[in-house]
Amino acid sequence: MTSTEPAAALGAPMTSTEPAAALGADAVLAARIGTFSFHGETAAALRDIEICVRPGTLTAVLGGSGSGKTTLGKLLAGWLRPGHSGTFTGSLAQAGEVLEFSGGHDDPRINPSAWSDRVGYVPQDAAAMLTTVRSTVAEELAFGLENRGIARPDMVRRVARVAELTGLAALLDRDPATLSGGELRRLAIACAVIQAPGVLVLDEPLASLDAAGIIQARNLIGRLTGAGTAVVVLSQEADGLARSASHWLVLDGGTATAVGPPRELIRSPELARTGTVIHAVTHTAVTPTPVAVRDSARQPAAVPALELEGVGFSFPRADGTGGEPLLRNLGLAVPPGGIVAITGRNGAGKSTLLRHLNGLLRPDTGDVRVSGTTIAGLPAGRVAASVGLLFQHPRDQLFERTVLREVSFGLRRLVGKDARAKAHEALDAVGLAGEAGVHPAELPASKQRLLALATVLARQPAVLALDEPTVGMDRHGLERLQHATAAAAARGVGVVMVTHDLAYARANTHRVLALDGGSLREL
Amino acid sequence: MPSTLHPLTSLTAAGCTAVITTAAGCWPLSLAVACAAAVLAARADVGRRVLAAAAAILLPLGLSLLMLHGLFFPEGRTVLAAWGPARVTAEGLAFALEAGTRTGACVLVLLLFSFTVSAPDLVAALAARGLPPQFGFVLASALTLLPAMAGRLEAIRAAQEARGLVVGGGVVSRLAAVRMQMVPLVLGLIEDSGSRAQALDARGFGSPGPRTAYRELADPPAHRRLRAVLLLLAGAAVALRLWTSWPDAGLL
Numbered sequence A: 001m002t003s004t005e006p007a008a009a010l011g012a013p014m015t016s017t018e019p020a021a022a023l024g025a026d027a028v029l030a031a032r033i034g035t036f037s038f039h040g041e042t043a044a045a046l047r048d049i050e051i052c053v054r055p056g057t058l059t060a061v062l063g064g065s066g067s068g069k070t071t072l073g074k075l076l077a078g079w080l081r082p083g084h085s086g087t088f089t090g091s092l093a094q095a096g097e098v099l100e101f102s103g104g105h106d107d108p109r110i111n112p113s114a115w116s117d118r119v120g121y122v123p124q125d126a127a128a129m130l131t132t133v134r135s136t137v138a139e140e141l142a143f144g145l146e147n148r149g150i151a152r153p154d155m156v157r158r159v160a161r162v163a164e165l166t167g168l169a170a171l172l173d174r175d176p177a178t179l180s181g182g183e184l185r186r187l188a189i190a191c192a193v194i195q196a197p198g199v200l201v202l203d204e205p206l207a208s209l210d211a212a213g214i215i216q217a218r219n220l221i222g223r224l225t226g227a228g229t230a231v232v233v234l235s236q237e238a239d240g241l242a243r244s245a246s247h248w249l250v251l252d253g254g255t256a257t258a259v260g261p262p263r264e265l266i267r268s269p270e271l272a273r274t275g276t277v278i279h280a281v282t283h284t285a286v287t288p289t290p291v292a293v294r295d296s297a298r299q300p301a302a303v304p305a306l307e308l309e310g311v312g313f314s315f316p317r318a319d320g321t322g323g324e325p326l327l328r329n330l331g332l333a334v335p336p337g338g339i340v341a342i343t344g345r346n347g348a349g350k351s352t353l354l355r356h357l358n359g360l361l362r363p364d365t366g367d368v369r370v371s372g373t374t375i376a377g378l379p380a381g382r383v384a385a386s387v388g389l390l391f392q393h394p395r396d397q398l399f400e401r402t403v404l405r406e407v408s409f410g411l412r413r414l415v416g417k418d419a420r421a422k423a424h425e426a427l428d429a430v431g432l433a434g435e436a437g438v439h440p441a442e443l444p445a446s447k448q449r450l451l452a453l454a455t456v457l458a459r460q461p462a463v464l465a466l467d468e469p470t471v472g473m474d475r476h477g478l479e480r481l482q483h484a485t486a487a488a489a490a491r492g493v494g495v496v497m498v499t500h501d502l503a504y505a506r507a508n509t510h511r512v513l514a515l516d517g518g519s520l521r522e523l
Numbered sequence B: 001m002p003s004t005l006h007p008l009t010s011l012t013a014a015g016c017t018a019v020i021t022t023a024a025g026c027w028p029l030s031l032a033v034a035c036a037a038a039v040l041a042a043r044a045d046v047g048r049r050v051l052a053a054a055a056a057i058l059l060p061l062g063l064s065l066l067m068l069h070g071l072f073f074p075e076g077r078t079v080l081a082a083w084g085p086a087r088v089t090a091e092g093l094a095f096a097l098e099a100g101t102r103t104g105a106c107v108l109v110l111l112l113f114s115f116t117v118s119a120p121d122l123v124a125a126l127a128a129r130g131l132p133p134q135f136g137f138v139l140a141s142a143l144t145l146l147p148a149m150a151g152r153l154e155a156i157r158a159a160q161e162a163r164g165l166v167v168g169g170g171v172v173s174r175l176a177a178v179r180m181q182m183v184p185l186v187l188g189l190i191e192d193s194g195s196r197a198q199a200l201d202a203r204g205f206g207s208p209g210p211r212t213a214y215r216e217l218a219d220p221p222a223h224r225r226l227r228a229v230l231l232l233l234a235g236a237a238v239a240l241r242l243w244t245s246w247p248d249a250g251l252l
Helices: A007-011 A069-076 A112-116 A137-147 A152-166 A181-193 A211-226 A269-273 A291-296 A350-357 A403-408 A411-429 A445-457 A475-490 A502-508 B007-024 B027-043 B047-071 B090-116 B119-128 B133-162 B171-202 B221-251
Strands: A029-038 A046-053 A058-062 A086-094 A097-102 A119-122 A199-203 A230-235 A247-252 A255-260 A306-313 A327-334 A339-343 A365-370 A387-390 A463-467 A494-498 A511-516 A519-522 B079-083 B086-089
Touching (some): A058 A069, A069 A230, A181 A211, A247 A269, A306 A350, A339 A502, A350 A494, A403 A445, B007 B119, B027 B047, B027 B090
Parallel strands (some): A046 A255, A058 A230, A119 A199, A339 A494
Antiparallel strands (some): A306 A365
16 A cells, blocks of 8 residues: 555555546545645654545544554544645545645645534544533534524524434533533534534544443444444454444554454454554453462451551532532452452542542541551641552643653652662653653653653552553553553552453452442452 | 623623722722622622632732832822831822722622623623624633633642642742643643644634524513613713813813
C-alpha cells in the first residue's frame, strides 16, 4: 500500500487494482492517506493508510498508545483539517465526492460543520464533546441543531428520537455535569448522532465504563449499525466489540500494517507487534499470572500494611446534614506484599474509598491504619510518605520540565544523597529510563501514567493505591504496570487498585473484591 | 439558587441600581443598597460566596481609599489629626466614605446578579435578541469559568498532595505550590480548549446563517414594563445629576 496508488483502491482496502470510478459505489467514507504531518513537525503522524467504510458496518482501527488512531479518526471526521491543522497529501471521499490534497495552498478546504453532518466523531474524553454551558441534556443535544437553524418543533422531535435511541430519554432534564461516565459517553455519542451522519467514528468508546455501561454502549453501537450508520471504532483493545467488527485496520507507528477481517488478523504478527491488548473472547484473563505476583503472595503478617476497620462515610448534603452512607462498616486488611483489586459499578464509591487510604477524606466512623499506625489527625501530605495514591488523571500530578526532575522532586529531603539513584531506579521500574530528558507533557497518556507511578514508587511507600491504572494503557504499558506493581509487592508494599478491568485484576492480583452497598465482598 | 426572574430583568435591575446609586452619590442610599443586596444574597443562599468575593474586591479598594483620601485630601479643611504631610480631615474621610459605599453597593449588586443569574437563560435571552451566539457563549463561559477552575485546582491540589507534596506555611513554600498547580492547570486548560474548539466547530458553532433556540424563556409583559421603568429611572437619575452639577461645572 503506497501513497501513489489510485484513490480507487479505497473501495477495497489493500486491493489496489480497482479503477478510480469504483470508489464511492457503496462506500460512505473512503480515505487514502499518503502523509499527514502536524504543522511544525517534520515526521509524518500518519502515512500510507487506506480505509473505506460501507453503510451499516462496524470497522475497528486497532493499535497501541501513540500509534496514530486518534489522529486518523480526527482527520476522517474533519476535526483535524488538512491545511489548517497540518499538511496532508492524499484523498478523502464521502458520498461519491472525492477531495484530492497535495499539501499545497490550493487544496480544497473542509468545512468542519458540513463535514460533521456526514462524519461524526466522539473523542475518548466524552466531556470534551460538550459545551459546558448547557443546563440540561436536552439542550446539550439540541446545540448542533440550533446552530443549523432547525425549526423548534423539528428540533424537539429529533431530540426525543435520538434520546430514545441512545437510552437518554429519562435523563433529558438532568444537568450534564451530574451524569455518570457511561451516561456522559452516551450523551457525547448522541450529540454526534443527532446530526444524522452516515459515519460515526468512536475513539475508545468503552474506556473506563463499568460492565453495565459497556453493555449499553455496545447495544447502542449495534442499533446504530442496524439503522445503517457505518461505525468506526478506534481501540487499543481487541475486545468483544472489536471482534464483532467486519473489518480491522491495524495501525503501528502511524501506518497501516494490516487490513482484513478479524479472524485473519487476530493471530497475525502485525497485530502482535502493536501494543494492542488482545482479550480472550470469554473476557477471562489471557495474561498469564506473573510468577512474581504469586510468589509474593504472603501469609497475612502480624501487622498489615493497610487496615481499614468499621469505616463508614457519607458526603454531607448541601444543607449540612449527612447524606446516604457511601461506605458502611467497611473492613479490609492488606498484608505487606499483597495486591488487592477493588471493582464495582460507576458511582459505587471506589474512588471515595481510595481517598480514605491517604487521608484526603476522613471516615465518619472507624479507623484507617497504615503499618499498624492510625492516620487519623495526620494531614494527607504527611500520610503520602507511606501511602502513594495515583489518580485517574496523571497529568494533574505532573509539573516539572523533565521526566527525571519530576521523579526527583522532593526526593533529596526524603532519602538524602541516594535521591538520584532512587529516581533512576523508579524510572527503570516503569520502563522510562530512556526518556529521562523528555518533557512530561510530551509523553503519551499511558507513559504519563507510568511516570506518575514512578514518582510515587521512588518515595518507597508502604502502601500503593491506584485508581483505574489500566485505563488508556496499551499492552506495553500494562506489562510495565504489572511488573512495577509486582516488584513493589515483592519488596513488601501493599497494593490496592480500583479497576473495571476484571480480566487484568484476576490475572495480576491476589484478591478481587467488589464494593457493593458500601462494603466489600470477595468475588 | 438561580433567580426566577427573567435574566434580562435581573440584569437591568442590577445595572440600573448601580447607575442610580452612582448618580445619586449619597452614602446612606449606597449603604441601604449594599445592605439590601447582602440580604437578597443571603435569601438566595449565595450570601457567603457573594460576601467573600465582595471582600476580596472591596477590602484592598477601601484601604487604598482611606490611605489616599483619608490622609491626603487637598480640599480638606477640618483637620482631625496630622503627622507631617499626612492630615486626617473630616472632608477627606467623608469623601472616602462616599466613594467606598458607592463602589461597595455597585460591586455587591453586580455580584448578586452574577451569582444568581442562570447562565443558560441569559445566553438564550441574549441570543433571542439577536446577539451573536459567540458573544453569548463567551459570556456564559466567563460566568462558569471561575467555579470550573476552582474545582479543577482542588483536584490538582489533592492529586499532588497524594503524591506527597506538602504545602508549608511559608511564603516561598506557597509560591512553589502555586507554580506546581499552575503547570497542570494551564496545560489542561489549553488542551481542553483545543479539543473543545474542534468539537464546537464540528457541531456547527462557527457556521454563519440563522440560528434557532431550543430553550424557551417566558418573558411576561410585567417584566418588560418593569425593565422599561427601571431604564427610565436610571436615565432620569443621570439627567438629574448632570443638571444639578452642570452650573457648578460651568462656573469652574
